[in-house]
Amino acid sequence: MRYVLFCFVMCCTCFVFSQNKQLIYGVEEIPQSLLLNPGGKVPLDQKFHFGIPLFSQLHINAGSSGVTAFDIFGESEININTKIRNSIFAMKNTDFFTVTQQLELINFGWRTTSDFYFSGGIYQELDMITYFPRDLAILAWEGNRDYLNYEFDLGDLNTSGDLLTVFHFGANKQVSDRLTLGARAKIYSSMFNYQSTNNSGSFVTRLGDGSNNIYEHVLQDVDVSVQTSGYGSLRNSDEVSGSSDVIGKFLGRAFLGGNLGVGMDVGATYEINRNWSASASVLDFGAIFHTKDVENYNATGDYTLNGIELFFPPLSEGEATFPYYTNLEDEITEQVPIDTLYNAYTAWRPLKMNAGITYHFGKLLGGNECDCLNRGGDDRQSLGLQLYSIFRPKRPQYAATLFYYRRLTDFLSAKITYTADAFSMDNIGLGVVGDFGKFNVYLAADNLLRYGNLAKANSLSLQLGFNIKFEN
Amino acid sequence: MYKYALLFLLLSLAVSSCIKDTDFDQADEIELSPVVELDFLFFTLEIDDFQENPGFEGSLTVVDTTEIRFLDGSFAQENLLSAEYFFKVSNSFPIGVDANFNFLTEENEPFYEIDFLIAPGTNNNATLTEFIQTITAEEIEQLTQTNKVVVTFTLKTLDENLSGVLNLQSKTTYFLRF
Numbered sequence: 001m002r003y004v005l006f007c008f009v010m011c012c013t014c015f016v017f018s019q020n021k022q023l024i025y026g027v028e029e030i031p032q033s034l035l036l037n038p039g040g041k042v043p044l045d046q047k048f049h050f051g052i053p054l055f056s057q058l059h060i061n062a063g064s065s066g067v068t069a070f071d072i073f074g075e076s077e078i079n080i081n082t083k084i085r086n087s088i089f090a091m092k093n094t095d096f097f098t099v100t101q102q103l104e105l106i107n108f109g110w111r112t113t114s115d116f117y118f119s120g121g122i123y124q125e126l127d128m129i130t131y132f133p134r135d136l137a138i139l140a141w142e143g144n145r146d147y148l149n150y151e152f153d154l155g156d157l158n159t160s161g162d163l164l165t166v167f168h169f170g171a172n173k174q175v176s177d178r179l180t181l182g183a184r185a186k187i188y189s190s191m192f193n194y195q196s197t198n199n200s201g202s203f204v205t206r207l208g209d210g211s212n213n214i215y216e217h218v219l220q221d222v223d224v225s226v227q228t229s230g231y232g233s234l235r236n237s238d239e240v241s242g243s244s245d246v247i248g249k250f251l252g253r254a255f256l257g258g259n260l261g262v263g264m265d266v267g268a269t270y271e272i273n274r275n276w277s278a279s280a281s282v283l284d285f286g287a288i289f290h291t292k293d294v295e296n297y298n299a300t301g302d303y304t305l306n307g308i309e310l311f312f313p314p315l316s317e318g319e320a321t322f323p324y325y326t327n328l329e330d331e332i333t334e335q336v337p338i339d340t341l342y343n344a345y346t347a348w349r350p351l352k353m354n355a356g357i358t359y360h361f362g363k364l365l366g367g368n369e370c371d372c373l374n375r376g377g378d379d380r381q382s383l384g385l386q387l388y389s390i391f392r393p394k395r396p397q398y399a400a401t402l403f404y405y406r407r408l409t410d411f412l413s414a415k416i417t418y419t420a421d422a423f424s425m426d427n428i429g430l431g432v433v434g435d436f437g438k439f440n441v442y443l444a445a446d447n448l449l450r451y452g453n454l455a456k457a458n459s460l461s462l463q464l465g466f467n468i469k470f471e472n
Numbered sequence: 473m474y475k476y477a478l479l480f481l482l483l484s485l486a487v488s489s490c491i492k493d494t495d496f497d498q499a500d501e502i503e504l505s506p507v508v509e510l511d512f513l514f515f516t517l518e519i520d521d522f523q524e525n526p527g528f529e530g531s532l533t534v535v536d537t538t539e540i541r542f543l544d545g546s547f548a549q550e551n552l553l554s555a556e557y558f559f560k561v562s563n564s565f566p567i568g569v570d571a572n573f574n575f576l577t578e579e580n581e582p583f584y585e586i587d588f589l590i591a592p593g594t595n596n597n598a599t600l601t602e603f604i605q606t607i608t609a610e611e612i613e614q615l616t617q618t619n620k621v622v623v624t625f626t627l628k629t630l631d632e633n634l635s636g637v638l639n640l641q642s643k644t645t646y647f648l649r650f
Contacts, residue, residue, distance in 0.1 A: 073494040080498040081505075143506030145645060205509065213514040214560065214643045307511030307642070310623060312521050312534040325539035455491045 020388045021059065022401040022417050023431035023444035024463055025354055026279060029413050030433050030442050031109055031467050032057045034119050036354060037281035038170045038182030039267030042109075042117045048470040049119075049440070051107030055466045057123065059102040063423045063459030066095030066132060070455040088141055093134040093156045094394060096422075101126040104465070105165075119184075120169035124254065127350065128161035129392055144205045144217075151202040154224055158393055160195035162347070163230075164188050164288070165254040170265065178271040188261035188288045191253040192230035193347055197393040199224045208306065217305040222336055225298040227345050229259050232295035261288030263349055278357045284349040291344040301336035351391040358384035362407070380407040386417075397422050411435045419446065423459035431463070440467040505553075505649045512557065512642040513538070513623065519565075519634050522627055532627040537620055544578070544619040551650040554612055557586060557605040558643050564593035565636030570626040571603075575618035584614045593636055 027033050028041045031049045035057075051057065067087045072080065102125045109119030133156040138147070170184030201222035208216050230253060233239050240246055252258075263286015269279040308324045315321060362381035386401040399421035407413045412434045419427040429446030443464050450457035522532035542548055563569055569590040574582050588603040607615050625638070 069491070070494060073496050073498055075493050075495050080501050081503055084502065139506075141504055141506060143508040143646075143648070145507040145509045208641075212641075213511040214558075214641045215509065215511050217511065305511060306514065308513050308538050310513055310515040310536045310538060312515065312517065312536045314523065321537050323539075325541055451490075453490065453492050455494045 020061070020390070020399045020401075020419070020421065020461070021444075021463060022386055022388065022399065022403070022419055023415055023429050023446060023461075024442070025386055025388075026356055026358065026384070027405065027413065027415055027431065027433060027442075029435060029440070030465070031107060031119070031440070031469065032104070032442075032465060034109070034117075034170065034172060034182065035168075035184075035265075036283070037267035037269070037279055038172055038184040038265050039180050039269055039281065040172070040182065040279065041174075041180055041269050042111075042172055043471075044174075045471045046111065046117070046469060047472050048110045049108065049467050051104055051121065052466040052468070053106055054103065056107045056121075057102060057104035057463065057465040059100070059461075059463045061100045061459070061461040062098070064095075064097050065422045065458065066091035068456050068458055070453065073455065085141060088134070088137045091132045091134060093132055093153070095132040095134075096129055096392070096394075096397075097132070098129045099126065100128075107467070115173060117172040118170070119172070120167075122165060122167050124163075124165050126161075126163050128159075130159040131156070131394055133157050139203070147205065148215075149204065149206045151204045154201040154203065154222060155199045157199045157224065158197050160197055160347075160393060161193070162190065162288075162349075163192040163250075164190045164258070167256070168265075180269040182265075182267050184265040186263040186265070186284070186286060187256070188263060188286065188349070189254060189256045190229060190259040190261065190288045190290065190347075191250045193259070193288065193290060194226065194228045194231065195347060195393075196224070196226040212306040212309070215306075219301070219303045219336055221302060223298075223300045225296060227290070227294070227296045227347075229290035229292065229294045229345075231293070233293045259288055259290045259292050261347075261349070262286050267354075275360050276357070277360065278355075280355040281353070283352040283354070285351055287346050287348045289344065289346050294342055294344055296341040296343065296345065297338060298341060299336055299338045303332055303335040305332070353389050354386065355388075356384055356386040358382045358405075381405065388421075415444075417446065421459075424457075427459070429461070435469065438468050438470060440469045441465070503649055505647070508646045508648060510644050510646065512644045513621075514641045515639075517625060517638040517640075519632060519636065522625075522632075524630065528626060530628070530630065532629060532632065533624060535622065535624045537622045539620045540575075541619050543575075543616055549616045551648050552612055552616055552646060553649045554609050554647045555607040555615065556645040556647075557607070558645070559588070559601075559603045559605075560641045561590045561601045561603075562598040562639045563590050563601065563636065564596060564598040565627065565634060565638060566592055566594075566596075567627060567629055567634070568592045569638060570624075570628070571640075572622075572624040572626070574622040574624070575615060576620050576622060577617050578619055583617045584611070590638070596635070598637070598639075 021036055024030055024033050025036045026040060028043055033040050071087055072083055102123050104121060104123040107121035109117060111117050135152040135156045139152050167187040168184050170182060172182035174180045201224060202220055204218050206216050208214055234246060263284050265281060265283045267281030269277060271277045308328060311322060313321060360380065360382045382405045384403055386403060388399040389396045399419055401417050401419040403415055403417045405415040415431045417429040419429065426449060427446050428448045430448055431444030433442040446461045447457045447459060517534060521534050525533045571588050571590055573586040575584040576582055586605045590601045591599045593599050
């Protein structure tokens with residue numbers, strides 16, 4: 001059990017990620033910025049690009065809004081169990097742990113003669129979120145003895161996760177001098193999904209009224225469910241006998257063999273004037289329809305446990321008494337049955353929204369005035385504000401970013417960000433993108449202030465990729 | 473030149489990032505030690521419930537048995553550190569009652585026993601008896617070999633017209649560690 005707890009704590013404290021890519025948003029030198037805003041600006045001289053397969057984008061992002069690895073495993077005189085207990089009580093049931101990982105398999109794009117920039121590709125994504133189940137953690141850690149009359153909220157169980165492949169294709173066009181629009185269609189191929197997000201009910205131990213036993217252990221208004229797809233068949237030993245079978249199954253599902261869904265991204269960039277521009281995008285407006293390999297579990301009902309009442313029936317020699325314990329078990333499973341269901345369900349993708357406003361300035365290397373609408377300048381700079389939100393099961397998460405971007409040379413750009421979000425208020429990030437001939441490379445990481453000791457970070461994000469770009 | 477410095481800085485950060493001042497070996501010390509209280513048995517007895525039974529000459533007795541299946545399960549055997557049984561008995565019989573809880577294995581072998589006397593009622597009023605049996609860490613191995621309990625209550629009389637009511641309520645406190 002403690003190993004399970006250890007893994008949970010480690011996952012919660014070390015590998016928690018969100019999906020905000022504030023360092024890439026709006027950086028037009030990076031082709032993958034179109035995945036964050038399909039209506040983003042594409043350099044006019046960019047004719048064609050393709051990502052180095054499997055290396056065009058690796059994104060890892062993890063975050064914990066309530067606790068860090070250092071809070072638990074930091075060297076100190078305080079016993080680790082005391083630290084865990086303190087963390088359990090310090091955290092709220094709205095604190096969360098998230099993990100997001102994306103690996104781009106293919107990415108490509110080209111400009112047509114009619115100045116559309118089409119782009120498409122395939123990427124794999126893992127996205128998980130677990131809200132801290134505070135009441136259940138207290139019950140597991142402390143037991144119920146010191147919590148008479150306290151209603152442990154079963155609704156604290158709130159978690160979901162997706163492992164999927166996304167096939168996408170989008171179009172981008174500067175429709176006027178000022179406005180660029182874009183849209184992207186997506187097909188989702190789910191490998192594995194689970195969600196348990198709309199739970200309710202409570203467990204309470206209270207003093208009895210004297211008519212039965214000392215306590216009443218009450219499960220009230222219980223409605224707890226877990227929906228899964230891609231899980232049931234993994235337990236079927238006829239179909240899966242080893243890790244190679246599991247990998248084979250996942251690969252089959254990854255390439256349109258899994259549960260499918262559709263979605264779309266839309267975005268726009270508007271040049272307000274010579275210096276100001278605004279942009280916005282909505283990503284992953286879509287859903288996956290889980291119809292295959294679905295297995296759902298649902299427990300509902302009310303039950304009050306008073307212990308076992310003995311009746312002392314008069315028995316003849318060899319006659320058995322009542323099967324009290326079996327009757328008790330039957331009564332519980334009757335009152336709070338756990339049903340296994342195989343009905344299809346729909347899982348909405350976590351909708352993401354980006355918005356930004358940017359002030360462009362700077363001058364050409366030769367010292368001439370900057371033509372800020374001409375993105376070919378060598379010393380373009382900009383300052384701006386970006387907002388990000390992602391819809392999660394309990395409530396949306398928000399982030400606000402201030403950034404400074406500078407085109408350092410005609411082949412190197414950098415962006416530095418300050419982000420405030422649910423994880424921390426002092427997240428400094430840095431991204432660098434270089435165009436070395438046709439070879440495009442970018443590297444971006446945030447929470448740099450924590451790089452001296454990652455254990456103290458509430459969240460970390462890393463993006464890395466390599467592309468080939470052809471210009472006119 | 474500064475652009476190379478910037479790139480160098482970023483790569484340095486990525487390479488030099490570390491986790492320090494932490495000791496993940498502390499994970500070996502993680503222990504959950506919840507204290508769980510759970511209702512145990514309850515019942516009400518009147519004189520009609522008692523009868524003469526072989527082996528209890530000169531007394532009226534009631535006997536019943538119930539399984540407590542989780543006691544000899546692997547979870548209890550591995551994680552139960554100690555336990556405490558609490559009995560609260562209200563008795564208006566004018567004589568004392570002997571309470572006996574005999575915990576048996578699957579093969580009906582007795583491994584643990586709780587025995588206590590219940591005070592007699594006075595002037596038709598019920599007397600309250602409370603009894604706590606602590607099962608220490610040394611004794612817990614015996615309890616977790618069992619999966620049923622035989623409950624025997626004995627009135628030291630053969631008077632079947634004795635009036636009174638005996639009500640028992642009980643709970644168990646499980647001290648777990650895992």
